[in-house]
Amino acid sequence: MESAATTNHMEIVYERPVTLTDTPMHYCPGCGHGVVHRVLMEVINEMGIQDRTVGVAPVGCSVFAYNYMNVDMQEAAHGRASAVATGIKRVLPEKYVYSYQGDGDLAAIGTGETIHTVNRGENILMIFINNAIYGMTGGQMAPTSILGQVTSTTPYGRKSDLNGFPLKITDLVTQLPGAYYVTRQSVHTAAAVRKLKKAIEASFKYQPLKKGTCFIEVVSNCPSGWKMTPIEANAWMEKNMFPLYPIGDLKVPKQN
Amino acid sequence: MESAATTNHMEIVYERPVTLTDTPMHYCPGCGHGVVHRVLMEVINEMGIQDRTVGVAPVGCSVFAYNYMNVDMQEAAHGRASAVATGIKRVLPEKYVYSYQGDGDLAAIGTGETIHTVNRGENILMIFINNAIYGMTGGQMAPTSILGQVTSTTPYGRKSDLNGFPLKITDLVTQLPGAYYVTRQSVHTAAAVRKLKKAIEASFKYQPLKKGTCFIEVVSNCPSGWKMTPIEANAWMEKNMFPLYPIGDLKVPKQN
Amino acid sequence: MKTAHEIIIAGFGGQGVLSMGQIIAYAAMKEGKEVSWMPSYGPEMRGGTANCIVIVSEEKINSPIVSTFDSAIILNQPSLEKFADHVKPGGLILFEESSIINPPSRTDVEKLPVAALEEAQKLNKRQVANMILLGAFLERRPLVAPENVLKALKEVLPERHHHLLPLNEQALLRGKQIALELAHESVL
Amino acid sequence: MKTAHEIIIAGFGGQGVLSMGQIIAYAAMKEGKEVSWMPSYGPEMRGGTANCIVIVSEEKINSPIVSTFDSAIILNQPSLEKFADHVKPGGLILFEESSIINPPSRTDVEKLPVAALEEAQKLNKRQVANMILLGAFLERRPLVAPENVLKALKEVLPERHHHLLPLNEQALLRGKQIALELAHESVL
Amino acid sequence: MEPTSQRVDSSTQAETRLMKGNEALAEAAIRSGMQAYFGYPITPQSEILEYFTAEAPKHNFVVLQAESELAAINMVYGAGGAGARVMTSSSSPGISLMQEGISYMASAEIPCLVVNVQRGGPGLGTIQPAQGDYFQATKGGGHGDYRLLVLAPASVQEMADFVFDGFRLADKYRTPVLILADGALGQMMEKVVLPPSGSLPFIDKPWATTGKPASRERNILTSLHMEPEKMEEINVKLQDKYRKMQQEVRYEVIGAENPEMVIVAFGLTARICLKAIELAKERGIKVALLRPITLYPFPYDAIARLTSTAYAFLTVEMNAGQMVEDVRLAVNGKRPVYFKGRMGGMIPSPEDVLLEIETIAEKQQTTTV
Amino acid sequence: MEPTSQRVDSSTQAETRLMKGNEALAEAAIRSGMQAYFGYPITPQSEILEYFTAEAPKHNFVVLQAESELAAINMVYGAGGAGARVMTSSSSPGISLMQEGISYMASAEIPCLVVNVQRGGPGLGTIQPAQGDYFQATKGGGHGDYRLLVLAPASVQEMADFVFDGFRLADKYRTPVLILADGALGQMMEKVVLPPSGSLPFIDKPWATTGKPASRERNILTSLHMEPEKMEEINVKLQDKYRKMQQEVRYEVIGAENPEMVIVAFGLTARICLKAIELAKERGIKVALLRPITLYPFPYDAIARLTSTAYAFLTVEMNAGQMVEDVRLAVNGKRPVYFKGRMGGMIPSPEDVLLEIETIAEKQQTTTV
Amino acid sequence: MIRGTVLINRDICKGCELCIAACPQDSLGLSDQINRHGYRYVQLVQDNCTGCINCALVCPDCAITVYQEPRAKAKSSAQRVPAL
Amino acid sequence: MIRGTVLINRDICKGCELCIAACPQDSLGLSDQINRHGYRYVQLVQDNCTGCINCALVCPDCAITVYQEPRAKAKSSAQRVPAL
Ligand SMILES: Cc1ncc(C[n+]2csc(CCOP(=O)(O)OP(=O)(O)O)c2C)c(N)n1
Ligand SMILES: Cc1ncc(C[n+]2csc(CCOP(=O)(O)OP(=O)(O)O)c2C)c(N)n1
Ligand code: SF4
Ligand code: SF4
Ligand code: SF4
Ligand code: SF4
Ligand code: SF4
Ligand code: SF4
Ligand SMILES: [Mg+2]
């Protein structure tokens, strides 16, 4: 530990939440997964719901989320996190249940489960990390990869005629009557992180109302998969992903 | 054969197309599947593309479509017709390829394939028979069943909190950039049948342009599953399904 | 009667073939007998033919599927062609008269043509033709007591159709009568 | 040299451990030898440790996975701890000097510490440390001819990095020199 | 439309009813205290889901028609992991789609009940009864080394009873249990004595993910272990469990004492063989039936013991020859093992089987003369 | 990031290269005239898809990253049914998801090549090499009675060669063929002599759905046959085909003539055993290796013949004991059959195997003394 | 008014009555007879058919062939297939 | 201006530099040393930290603890967790 100024007489204004385990995270330097994990755990800590929360980890870089998140967790098969979360929530309707998935997991192999979970309006929070690539398996094209993006399976850039178009799955789920709250956030600046935190807070507050699914897309980075430094990656994300995946709310509950 | 008036000196103004086999169809009396089959085969006959067309049958009441449609056909696993059609079209890009699926097939188990096929803009025609029920397996709830609808798995009526909402999958695929032409039609009147025929014609004309997927939903009936006479069924459909699934074009190619 | 009685009931779907079998099975069970009811469950779609095998036995039933029968109750021509030869010598072939164009030619079985449809029309309800057949059958093969058949009927019919019970009872009786009348002329 | 030479090369991911092995294998193949290169392919994510087993043989290679080695080229401390005891008596442990805090204590093997990182810094390219180690290794175990190593390098390096070939050659040479210098003081 | 047996009110009393196998199974599940069912319609077992949806309002269980079998099995994973007594059911093609999920559950040790009311395959096949999924059920249709405890009912009564056994064993071994039935068993009606409700106790599941209280570490359910050493450990643990499961082996032997011939058959086929054995007896051939009730664990020893009296074994299945491999492994070369199968939805008749018996008996005669 | 072996230009000449198994397989596929590939990334075989996407512009084949393994296998069905030389590849969990599709293809007789580069299971498991999918591959992980022709490569060379064999056999028998490799074979580099392009002829596929000309009836590819009689007919036809396929059995025997002990092992494990056999020889124990190259058809007869000389058999696998059942069936009780396995991504070492050999040899000594 | 007529394939007609509902002329009605599949089939009950083909368009079983007196310019939407 | 400071867990810092970019005070910089995972870690390079917690908010590895001189009314968005 290192600190230039002395901390005597100072008070802690930010520290690791107890809901985050001590295990150092395996993510690459600068990877957005870590930030989202932390913010999620901060909210659970601050809301005091650690003992009533069950999370579902996906297959993807965040497959080990359960090593870091200090809540009961299940690790789902690739793409099925929302089905697993459905199973949990249906038998434990009073618990807080969330799923956490990448773009390959949620928007490729898991498309059917994603659409139907939201369409049923399962009273869960779905967190969707869109980094426009398959991080874990070594940087292959994701459904959300942008046109022209070079990945290990689009070495000459994604072309719509060969590989289809970037899939805006969040826009699709927004259409579904089961969606209660849908928002798209990011974690590349302190301000963005604060907004994401509010969105997660709101989602957990909505959950006991049983009004439907809360769905949060986080437009994120993959420095390794994109072959960039974290700073470059965030800049690339702002420049190339934000126009396609604009940050902001897509559906907010009607005041009543 | 029976005819009150003599047919001497008269000419045939409607007869069975040669693209429809002689096999009597196994569908229940009044079932819309038969009409759609016939219209589809009329178009193929009239366009003279029988020798360049490959169809894909689903699992559902129309599983035996290949017994009636006099074109080369493959029978796909439940929900995978559009993946099978993708496989065919990718290796035979100059042929006309269509898939034919029910609502359980296309919008439940096959949701992922449906979304991704259209999102890739596969240059095929997808025909989607929405009869708001699983006809083949005995009248279970379909993703498109309407709220309150009594089916063998919603004996007290479909409830959104238990069973989710009617899934307007055609509205979803309309959003996808790969969709070139999306329309919703029906077959309960002669006028409706004429419109459907136009839609199918248009779709096959678009196919060689390689501009993306043509998607035709046919809002149809299931007298047996709904436990109604065909006439009652069509009336019920107009009254209950059309408001939710309004007939008309959802996406038409831009003129250019 | 020997310890097990094996019956095939066959016709078109919708003729009440399957419930006929169920009623026999249910009534026999109520009498403490061993029973099994095995439908030929059709293709995953409507229509077509339907049949079921019912076994009523004093002992535990092993195979619920048999290929020869003590009795056959036949409601259409294709079924007759399929099953007529599978009735054991000395067995019974009971059939709906108007539905059968070519009656069975076997001479080593009892043949009982019942004009059930016609009779049902007379009762103003085509749907009870199967009960007429059942009544006739039970007259010739009294596997279960009539009062138990009525009880079974009550159990098998959905509540909302219970007002039809008297009509069904009437049909059963009519069937019994017909069989009695025919008994005199029946050819072995 | 006996008919097969079994080598382990181990370090952190990104240190060029795997390509070192590939270069040896490729060069040996060009010389008509049998070769195998077996990476420990890591978890489905970035980072962590990496190693590969390279076998160069006059004869057909059966198991590409072995648990004792003729030579070990070690680039970090965890790898040294993992593999030091698996080097056959009389074998070679070559290691990057600055990365190893506790050098191997065995006395029945040849130990060759090479300050590859330091030397690479001198060449203004940390990334060629692995070539320095390779040069040193081939000096002590001349499994393949230097010209074939250069050829292999050309094949293994992506085209866009071909301008680095001279630098790599320099590094190889520097490694050779170091090994020669050390040879005099090396302890068995 | 086929008639449906009358619905019964689950009760704390045992009750005798005439029911379809599918319905008896569903009613038994309700009485067993099942807490959740997730499934997708498929013939010949859709009655199970239908029965649950009709009964649900009267009881306190979850029933959900999933969007696919894939979703269903993963919902089962979630609910089972959360500690619920949970099940799913399907028929052959649908069960194939569940293979990945089943492998996951075996590995993460999620107790649950899976019911396969088999139909004729391969492919879409037919909806007629078959036993073509024996290999898939007993050797593991999914990837990796795992086993399911497999129960093979042969009557409507067993369709009901094995639900209780299945849930009990699933909890006991923290493992998915499979009931391997067939379309005929699902569709036929027989008398069934329904077990009383509440007779199957619930056990503590301290490993379940129900929310981490301060008093314990978080619970994690996973099948991922990147270190092969750790993954091997998991496998060793599973294999130990499977060894322990051997004690659950069940079978019955019916027919001749000191038989000259033994038929091995399971499920409905076994009952058909009993009829054939009666016929054979009339012809003076002493045949016994060995009916495996658990297909995994398989009654190898029981079969091996019979090699001392029987001169031949005949395996009868509604498939092209699957269990016969296990019978051969049990007999281990000591006696000839014959096979008779019907496929694609065809049911062997007692006469089919009798013919085999006679042929084998004749062969034996010629050999011994 | 691991380095990737250099890409080579497919050519009409045979070429010698140093390549990863996955890449050699992909390059061989291109040279074999493969017309379409559909796949979904999964470690340890993603290089196959990556290789194809990099090479596609230079050649005339279709490569498509599907949205899932489920979609991929059904695209294979479509393309194969349309007459194309088509393949997919995946690793264990992904292959489980393909089981329904594979059963469909076997039934509809769609020729294609499926590659399983196995990793440790069950469940998500680990990405390290394993052979835990032997049962799934050889007994049918999907539903119904069907078999795949299964080839088990043991070297990078065979990873390449078996693509040619696979496509040839798939066409010959109108059947899906499976290459059962493992992660180590996919990731390791060896010398490979790449077969020249164009050396694998194309055959006529009059059954393919390519559009119905006036000159023939329409072609229908289906696995549905509602009449059980018809479905049984289909099954009989399939079983006939599988019997004919027995002639394709391949294996090799290496090591001592008239061995006292025979090791049966496939794939990479076989090569590890060879090393162990060398070590055993030094200790005076004469051991031979029988390596099944086709896992289905399995070399039962070849193994049975060896029972005349060997006093014991040892099966070594990277699983909990799967092929050993087939070895037992082949040996049929004539000799003891031992098993040594490592699981969950662990690779047995030659020393592991040697220990088993010595233990068996000792046991034999004590018995014979 | 143009004269037409229809030929109904009574063997494949399922008596769904959709054609009856679709006929603007009320020309069609159910027969009292049943065909070999057990269905009451449709027949012409009035000789006022115009050959508008509406009935044929809605028939799910393609059981209806429609004839019409020749006109200078046929306007039916169905292609004229020569009756071979 | 409020005074603050940060404590950086150098063992888990991965040197991604995102905190450096996020700091409005330019208080942070990369050290020349590497930690045991091989990463150059971050350290305070100027003593002008205000305790605004921006750095902590963007840190993917939760490597930063932030301190601040007590104010009458703390306005940080993070919950005050008593340091036990
Ligand atoms: C059935 C199955 N298919 C494929 C895989 C391989 N796989 C693991 S993670 C992954 C994709 C991960 O991408 P994403 O969901 O975007 O997560 P990220 O790593 O980018 O966070 C894939 C294809 C698998 N484990 N299981
Ligand atoms: C994998 C699989 N799951 C389930 C089934 C059973 N099944 C056959 S058709 C069908 C649904 C049919 O409904 P739909 O697609 O709406 O077609 P329809 O019959 O209404 O035309 C189902 C669930 C199957 N054959 N395969
Ligand atoms: S590969 Fe990408 S998504 Fe995965 S940990 Fe690294 S940076 Fe994050
Ligand atoms: S069940 Fe419904 S969809 Fe199927 S044929 Fe009958 S009416 Fe048509
Ligand atoms: S052609 Fe027109 S007028 Fe004639 S019967 Fe048909 S619908 Fe009626
Ligand atoms: S529409 Fe066709 S099937 Fe229906 S009644 Fe008329 S002719 Fe018959
Ligand atoms: S953001 Fe965190 S991990 Fe990155 S450099 Fe700063 S302290 Fe280190
Ligand atoms: S707390 Fe604010 S001022 Fe202090 S180092 Fe972090 S970002 Fe800079
Ligand atoms: Mg991603």
Ligand SMILES: [Mg+2]
């Ligand atoms: Mg439908």
